[in-house]
Amino acid sequence: MSVDDKKVRERLAMYMGQPLDDYSCPICSSWTWIVQDSLVASPGYDPSSNAATGDNYHGVLVSCSHCGNTMRFDATRLGVV
Numbered sequence: 001m002s003v004d005d006k007k008v009r010e011r012l013a014m015y016m017g018q019p020l021d022d023y024s025c026p027i028c029s030s031w032t033w034i035v036q037d038s039l040v041a042s043p044g045y046d047p048s049s050n051a052a053t054g055d056n057y058h059g060v061l062v063s064c065s066h067c068g069n070t071m072r073f074d075a076t077r078l079g080v081v
């Protein structure tokens with residue numbers, strides 16, 4: 001199952017107050033973004049015990065189609081997990 005592109009774009013537009021493709025890349029000024037098909041997972045880490053917490057934080061990657069600059073959003077906040 002891939003990430004729901006439409007849902008991600010709707011949620012980001014709600015937070016940004018504009019459609020994703022009305023936002024220009026801060027690196028190359030392109031206007032076209034790709035919502036990646038897969039989620040990424042980052043393992044939690046507790047610095048006080050120097051150990052993994054066992055938690056995983058899931059992210060949605062949104063990449064500039066021109067230069068590859070990538071933004072990571074919390075998948076739970078975007079409602080895709």
Ligand SMILES: [Zn+2]
Nearest residue numbers: 025028064067
């Ligand atoms: Zn770019």
